[in-house]
Amino acid sequence: xxxxxxxxxxxxxxxxxxxxxxxxxxxxxxxxxVENSNFLVQxxxxxxxxxxxxxxxxxxxxxxxxxxxxxxxARGIPxxxxxxxxxxxxxxTLAGRPAAMVSFLPGMWPRRITPHHCDRLGTALAxxxxxxxxxxxxxRNGLGVDDWRPLFDRCADHADEVCPGxxxxxxxxxxxxxxxxxxxxxxxxxxxxxxxxxxxxLRDEISGLIDFYFACTDFLAYDxxxxxxxxxxxxxxxxxxxxxxxxxxxYEAARPLDPAERQALPLLAQGAAIRFLLTRLYDWVNTPxxxxxxxxxxxxxxxxxxxHRGVADVRAYGLE
Amino acid sequence: xxxxxxxxxxxxxxxxxxxxxxxxxxxxxxxxxVENSNFLVQxxxxxxxxxxxxxxxxxxxxxxxxxxxxxxxARGIPxxxxxxxxxxxxxxTLAGRPAAMVSFLPGMWPRRITPHHCDRLGTALAxxxxxxxxxxxxxRNGLGVDDWRPLFDRCADHADEVCPGxxxxxxxxxxxxxxxxxxxxxxxxxxxxxxxxxxxxLRDEISGLIDFYFACTDFLAYDxxxxxxxxxxxxxxxxxxxxxxxxxxxYEAARPLDPAERQALPLLAQGAAIRFLLTRLYDWVNTPxxxxxxxxxxxxxxxxxxxHRGVADVRAYGLE
Numbered sequence: 236x237x238x239x240x241x242x243x244x245x246x247x248x249x250x251x252x253x254x255x256x257x258x259x260x261x262x263x264x265x266x267x268x269v270e271n272s273n274f275l276v277q278x279x280x281x282x283x284x285x286x287x288x289x290x291x292x293x294x295x296x297x298x299x300x301x302x303x304x305x306x307x308x309a310r311g312i313p314x315x316x317x318x319x320x321x322x323x324x325x326x327x328t329l330a331g332r333p334a335a336m337v338s339f340l341p342g343m344w345p346r347r348i349t350p351h352h353c354d355r356l357g358t359a360l361a362x363x364x365x366x367x368x369x370x371x372x373x374x375r376n377g378l379g380v381d382d383w384r385p386l387f388d389r390c391a392d393h394a395d396e397v398c399p400g401x402x403x404x405x406x407x408x409x410x411x412x413x414x415x416x417x418x419x420x421x422x423x424x425x426x427x428x429x430x431x432x433x434x435x436x437l438r439d440e441i442s443g444l445i446d447f448y449f450a451c452t453d454f455l456a457y458d459x460x461x462x463x464x465x466x467x468x469x470x471x472x473x474x475x476x477x478x479x480x481x482x483x484x485x486y487e488a489a490r491p492l493d494p495a496e497r498q499a500l501p502l503l504a505q506g507a508a509i510r511f512l513l514t515r516l517y518d519w520v521n522t523p524x525x526x527x528x529x530x531x532x533x534x535x536x537x538x539x540x541x542x543h544r545g546v547a548d549v550r551a552y553g554l555e
Numbered sequence: 556x557x558x559x560x561x562x563x564x565x566x567x568x569x570x571x572x573x574x575x576x577x578x579x580x581x582x583x584x585x586x587x588x589v590e591n592s593n594f595l596v597q598x599x600x601x602x603x604x605x606x607x608x609x610x611x612x613x614x615x616x617x618x619x620x621x622x623x624x625x626x627x628x629a630r631g632i633p634x635x636x637x638x639x640x641x642x643x644x645x646x647x648t649l650a651g652r653p654a655a656m657v658s659f660l661p662g663m664w665p666r667r668i669t670p671h672h673c674d675r676l677g678t679a680l681a682x683x684x685x686x687x688x689x690x691x692x693x694x695r696n697g698l699g700v701d702d703w704r705p706l707f708d709r710c711a712d713h714a715d716e717v718c719p720g721x722x723x724x725x726x727x728x729x730x731x732x733x734x735x736x737x738x739x740x741x742x743x744x745x746x747x748x749x750x751x752x753x754x755x756x757l758r759d760e761i762s763g764l765i766d767f768y769f770a771c772t773d774f775l776a777y778d779x780x781x782x783x784x785x786x787x788x789x790x791x792x793x794x795x796x797x798x799x800x801x802x803x804x805x806y807e808a809a810r811p812l813d814p815a816e817r818q819a820l821p822l823l824a825q826g827a828a829i830r831f832l833l834t835r836l837y838d839w840v841n842t843p844x845x846x847x848x849x850x851x852x853x854x855x856x857x858x859x860x861x862x863h864r865g866v867a868d869v870r871a872y873g874l875e
Contacts, residue, residue, distance in 0.1 A: 243666040244756070260661040260757065263595055264586035275583055275595060277661065282597065341580040341597065346563040436564070437580065 240272045240287045242330050247276070250329045253320040254336065256280050267432075270448060272332070275339070282339040283318060287332040292448055294333050299372045300447050301325045301335055303424060308338070310366035313359075313435075313443050315340060340443030342435025350481040353466050356434060357485025359441045360426070360462060364455045364490060367424030376427065376451040378510050380416045383409055386513045393520040397533055401516075405509070408540060412506055417454070417499045425458035426450055430465040456496040459486055460503035463552065464511070464539050472538045480553025497549050504543040504552075512536035560592045560607045562650050567596070570649045573640040574656065576600050587752075590768060592652075595659070602659040603638060607652040612768055614653050619694045620767050621645045621655055623687070623744060628658070630686035633679075633755075633763050635660060660763030662755025670801040673786050676754060677805025679761045680746070680782060684775045684810060687744030696747065696771040698830050700736045703729055706833045713840040717853055721836075725829070728860060732826055737774070737819045745778035746770055750785040776816040779806055780823035783872065784831070784859050792858045800873025817869050824863040824872075832856035 242250075247259050257279025265284075267273050272287040288297060301317045305325070308316040315337035317325035326335050345352050378386075387394075387405055394402040426433075428449040435443030459482075467478040486492070492500075515533035522530040546552075562570075567579050577599025585604075587593045592607040608617060621637045625645070628636040635657030637645035646655050665672050698706075707725055714722040746753075748769040755763030779802075787798040806812070812820075835853035842850040866872075 241666055244663045245667075247663070259663070261659075261755070262663050263583075265595070266584035266586065275585070277602065282602075339581075343564045343567070343579070343582050346561055347565070435581070 239289050240330050240332055242274065242285075242287070246330055250327070250334070251276075251278065253322070253327065254318060255321060256283060256318065256336075267445075276336070283336045284315060284339055285329075285334065285336050287329060287334045289332065292333075296374060296448075297326050297333055297335070299374045300450060302372050303367070303370055303450055304337065304447055306370045307363065307366050312363055312366050313340060313441060314363075314447065315443070315445055340435055340445065342437040342442030344432045344434055345436055346431075348431060348466055348478065350475075350478050351439065352431075352434075352436065353478040353482040354485040355436070355439075355441050356429070356462060356466060357459075357482040357487075358489050359434070359444060360429060360458060361486045361489035363426060363444065364423055364458070370424050372424075373452040374450065376425075376453040378427075378449070378514065379451075379453060380412065380506060383506075383509055383513055384413070386517060390513070390517045390520045394516060397516060397519060398537060401537065404537075405512070408505065408509060408544065411544075412502065412509065415502055416506065417495070417502065420454040420456055420496055420499060421493065422452060423455050424450060425453050425455060425461075427453065427458060427461060429458065429462050454496075454499075454503065455490075456492060456499060457503050457507060459483070459492070460500060460507040461510075463500075463504050464507050464536070468539060468542075472535070474542055474551075476551070476553045483552060483554055497554060500549050500552060500554075501543055501546040504546070505540055508536050508540035508543055512540055559609050560650050560652055562594065562605075562607070566650055570647070570654070571596075571598065573642070573647065574638060575641060576603060576638065576656075587765075596656070603656045604635060604659055605649075605654065605656050607649060607654045609652065612653075616694060616768075617646050617653055617655070619692045620770060622692055623690055623770055624657065624767055626690045627683065627686050632683055632686050633660060633761060634683075634767065635763070635765055660755055660765065662757040662762030664752045664754055665756055666751075668751060668786055668798065670795075670798050671759065672751075672754075672756065673798040673802040674805035675756070675759075675761050676749070676782060676786060677779075677802040677807075678809050679754070679764060680749060680778060681806045681809035683746060683764065684743055684778065690744050692744075693772040694770065696745075696773040698747075698769070698834065699771075699773060700732065700826060703826075703829055703833055704733065706837060710833070710837045710840045714836060717836060717839060718857060721857065724857075725832070728825065728829060728864065731864075732822065732829065735822055736826065737815070737822065740774040740776055740816055740819060741813065742772060743775050744770060745773050745775060745781075747773065747778060747781060749778065749782050774816075774819075774823065775810075776812060776819060777823050777827060779803070779812070780820060780827040781830075783820075783824050784827050784856070788855075788859060788862075792855070794862055794871075796871070796873045803872060803874055817874060820869050820872060820874075821863055821866040824866070825860055828856050828860035828863055832860055 260277040262274050262276045265273050265275050270291045271289050274285040276283045276285050304314050305317050307314040318336040391402050433446040515531050518530040580597040582594050582596045585593050585595050590611045591609050594605040596603045596605050624634050625637050627634040638656040711722050753766040835851050838850040
């Protein structure tokens, strides 16, 4: 849950005057996203989401993120539509922060994942990849394979405090991944963070895909691997192959994976596991006691990494 | 900001089926209140507030709180109206917690208090007191004069860690208050916690009074004293006598204080200061490092206590 910056009513009124959305009827900080401050603003014309971008977001990336959301929404993806002001702009400043408003999307993110959710997610992800194909912007993945080693170096000294032997284990896993990482899979815009809390469902169908603030240009199949990790493990760490199969079948119903992507999937899943393991480890080591946002346990992703390192081929994920 | 309990979509759907409000379109945890979990639920018939009562609220008090809100709203006070289910009940269970839904109130709480806000607040408080007069329920103030000493005893050993000499200073102030506390002022239902974040304004007029979960039966003028402390000090601790005068004038425009209430005001203001000083001190001493809700600094209320102990009579508050 996250509200880092307070907005006064005068500031909000002046901000909304730059749009054709009517006046604010209320503005409530919402427990959504951990990187930015998010508000649900009830205006005279309906609900909107107001986001103030906090320091972990590079302001230079915001035109890419907002442009992408605009592009996807125009192609029927249920992503938030950035609201344009009277001047045509979507990005401005509020309370000293870069700020934007986007459309409100109905639905709730699923607290208990079912195979059906995974099926719908897979198809939605494939649609997102297809809709992004003609998006002109590109953004380097700042948490891609080349970034893992430098990130690891910044927290390796404390890794064994989380789990004895972790530093050596990660060092070896990283070396293996760096040596074997594929170089020529299909590339496009990926979400890169499509966890359950970024996917809204309404009456069993997807009604919203949100939080595009890690979106970047990378292997499309890597996005699938991120989702396998985020959606297909049970709370006690067991891999649910039924959910994985439904997710992959759902994806392939809209965009079949090519043979190289299928073959690379165990490696991509290891990479996706180590990416979240490393950022969680970094946050774990660097979050001061008493911080408002509790860091997530990195060990969850260590278990996932170990699982995928033991996988021989895609049959482990339910594919033939 | 506070969401302590998660609600699944299935649980929410089953809960809403017990009301005639249509189905849920979304449900967002909101950063409002620190004691309970609050959600803004968009239903097919409009927005509602869903509250799950957490452990600091005594379930036995909930019928009083909900009954009071119902009573006040029926008399035109802009307080939340509890929503009745098909069975006529307002209180039921959700995700293992006592839970209720209330009407959504528009407006924003003022981040920068002006004398105008204080004037409107004073009048709204007097209206609240008048509307509560024929409310049949009563509830003992669990944080009244008789409760301060036991609360102090539970954190006195750590008081000097917050501020050297604090334990002795509080001991003396408490003894003075216990000896001089008035016994026969007008009594009625008071809000007892009407801080700025519990008061919504829309276009310069009050649109909502919320969070009745400290409401109780006590001196009406004590409620005024709570507001003097919460609304009339500047951020660096200066007492703003203009705001105090506007608050009191606004109150008296709807309900004149009687001479005994006026005379008691400096004492009541000391009492109101020590009540919040003690609960903040208790939370400060007892909040573990890393807690999600940061405790508020008790010293703010020490400064207020000292101010009121130096006050000779109500002229210090701008009254003639």
